[in-house]
Amino acid sequence: MTKSIYIINPASDFPNYYTSEVHTAYGLPPAAAMGDLAITTVAAMVPEDFDLQLCDESVEAVDFECDADVVAITGKTSQWGRARAIAEEFRRQGKTVIIGGPFASLCPEAVAPYADVLVCGEIEEIAEEIFSDLRRGHPKERYTGTRPELSLSPIPRWDLYPNRATFSGSVQTSRGCPFECEYCDVIAYLGRSQRHKPVENVLRELDLLYQLGYRSVFLADDNLTAYRGRAKELLRALHKWNLQQRAGKMTFGTQVSIDAANDPEMLELLARAGVAAVFIGIETPNEESLREAKKRQNVGIDLVEKIHQFYERGIIVQAGMIVGFDSDGPDIFGRQYEFSTRAAAPITTLGALVAPPATPLYARMKREDRLTDNDSGVIGTPWLTNFTPHRMTSEQFSKGIRWLANKLYSPAAFGDRVVRFIDRLSPNRNLPSTLSLTQITRHLGRRADRHAFRVAMSVAGLGFQEALMTGRILKALARKPSAAGLVMPALYRYRQIRYMYEKGHFWDGTRSLPSRLELRSSEPSFVRAEH
Numbered sequence: 001m002t003k004s005i006y007i008i009n010p011a012s013d014f015p016n017y018y019t020s021e022v023h024t025a026y027g028l029p030p031a032a033a034m035g036d037l038a039i040t041t042v043a044a045m046v047p048e049d050f051d052l053q054l055c056d057e058s059v060e061a062v063d064f065e066c067d068a069d070v071v072a073i074t075g076k077t078s079q080w081g082r083a084r085a086i087a088e089e090f091r092r093q094g095k096t097v098i099i100g101g102p103f104a105s106l107c108p109e110a111v112a113p114y115a116d117v118l119v120c121g122e123i124e125e126i127a128e129e130i131f132s133d134l135r136r137g138h139p140k141e142r143y144t145g146t147r148p149e150l151s152l153s154p155i156p157r158w159d160l161y162p163n164r165a166t167f168s169g170s171v172q173t174s175r176g177c178p179f180e181c182e183y184c185d186v187i188a189y190l191g192r193s194q195r196h197k198p199v200e201n202v203l204r205e206l207d208l209l210y211q212l213g214y215r216s217v218f219l220a221d222d223n224l225t226a227y228r229g230r231a232k233e234l235l236r237a238l239h240k241w242n243l244q245q246r247a248g249k250m251t252f253g254t255q256v257s258i259d260a261a262n263d264p265e266m267l268e269l270l271a272r273a274g275v276a277a278v279f280i281g282i283e284t285p286n287e288e289s290l291r292e293a294k295k296r297q298n299v300g301i302d303l304v305e306k307i308h309q310f311y312e313r314g315i316i317v318q319a320g321m322i323v324g325f326d327s328d329g330p331d332i333f334g335r336q337y338e339f340s341t342r343a344a345a346p347i348t349t350l351g352a353l354v355a356p357p358a359t360p361l362y363a364r365m366k367r368e369d370r371l372t373d374n375d376s377g378v379i380g381t382p383w384l385t386n387f388t389p390h391r392m393t394s395e396q397f398s399k400g401i402r403w404l405a406n407k408l409y410s411p412a413a414f415g416d417r418v419v420r421f422i423d424r425l426s427p428n429r430n431l432p433s434t435l436s437l438t439q440i441t442r443h444l445g446r447r448a449d450r451h452a453f454r455v456a457m458s459v460a461g462l463g464f465q466e467a468l469m470t471g472r473i474l475k476a477l478a479r480k481p482s483a484a485g486l487v488m489p490a491l492y493r494y495r496q497i498r499y500m501y502e503k504g505h506f507w508d509g510t511r512s513l514p515s516r517l518e519l520r521s522s523e524p525s526f527v528r529a530e531h
Contacts, residue, residue: 019500050135254279284325415472
């Protein structure tokens with residue numbers, strides 16, 4: 001008898017910097033920032049004699065009336081609440097529920113009560129055993145994966161995915177990270193010995209995504225440039241591959257560490273390959289905090305100057321920023337704001353420091369008896385933490401991060417960063433983003449891209465200050481039309497962030513940035529005291 005399996009990527013428990021729930025506010029079909037690699041990769045390992053269906057809940061509803069024999073659920077910490085609810089409903093129906101993925105691997109004891117089958121770790125080398133046991137109807141309660149060579153990872157089943165509802169495809173070229181940041185759970189899950197997918201395999205995945213109509217792909221590595229020689233080999237191959245495409249070049253986004261800016265050849269290769277955007281974990285301008293967290297690659301350098309080096313190659317930087325390190329005093333909020341202003345990174349993913357389970361930080365907080373009621377690490381919003389701060393009260397921390405988030409995304413402050421970014425940006429002729437705004441509107445062939453453009457332009461309708469901000473940005477783009485392909489996604493992301501803040505009652509209604517004198521007087525007293 002044929003077995004059937006339904007593989008689900010649950011929705012996030014709360015809107016965040018990387019999701020796209022804002023579409024629903026305009027009555028548009030839901031969209032995903034990028035295609036989900038987890039469910040498509042697992043789908044590629046399902047034997048042919050299984051009936052197979054995928055669901056990415058960020059773009060389509062879970063079918064609770066499906067007739068699948070087995071329901072497989074993946075997910076990160078930020079999805080666990082929803083994953084648990086889905087599992088409970090399908091188990092109530094008598095389905096066999098499998099749960100795997102990062103959260104299940106890092107917190108197996110929290111997940112096990114909700115799963116008939118628990119899968120910990122990476123699945124490539126244990127997939128055959130799992131599906132053989134499912135076929136016979138006698139799966140184990142727990143399977144533990146290995147850390148396989150990525151040559152074993154199959155081409156994801158993008159043919160089964162709702163691609164029209166997704167902005168960007170995804171390709172993973174490596175797993176793991178050699179750094180040892182105290183708060184990072186990547187090394188606990190994937191290890192510090194980075195493994196690399198053969199370049200020819202990467203190109204085959206790109207061929208498929210290109211045929212499906214994608215012209216943007218996120219290289220889903222935790223640190224693409226950690227191993228310089230390997231990164232340069234891959235980037236040269238991407239450049240050559242892109243030159244061969246006759247229906248438009250592919251644009252890439254990825255994650256790199258700031259030390260990539262120390263290598264001019266690396267920056268040049270990123271630009272030539274078509275990398276348009278990079279996420280960089282800047283974290284903080286406080287060097288004491290960087291040392292405390294073992295973020296050594298960010299210490300002793302001019303972080304602002306390094307960020308600007310990416311702009312000089314036509315690459316936009318999304319800066320990951322964190323507050324709440326033990327070395328952070330109440331002045332950190334003002335320091336972070338001033339740093340972000342100088343860096344001119346339009347999108348800053350500000351978050352509270354969190355101690356995820358299985359990290360050295362979590363172990364230290366537990367030893368020091370500082371974990372709070374959120375000690376499971378399941379935190380739905382970016383402004384909450386799961387331990388008590390060291391150099392400020394919890395009230396100071398809460399007020400400070402709210403003040404900082406609202407100032408960063410007040411219309412005038414965001415507009416200032418975008419205009420400064422445009423002024424600093426050098427065009428990258430290797431990117432289709434050199435198109436002007438008018439040309440871009442003519443090349444929006446995919447539904448998700450057309451809807452994202454509408455959402456981005458809707459920012460002007462949020463209020464008088466937002467209209468002024470949008471006008472300033474469009475005027476700056478008129479001076480440098482080639483920046484439009486990078487700025488319009490940032491404007492879209494601004495709208496998503498405002499939606500996230502408003503949904504979480506985190507937005508205080510600030511419509512414009514006061515003058516410096518007014519700003520200082522509007523800061524919480526504890527922020528002013530330590531400037």
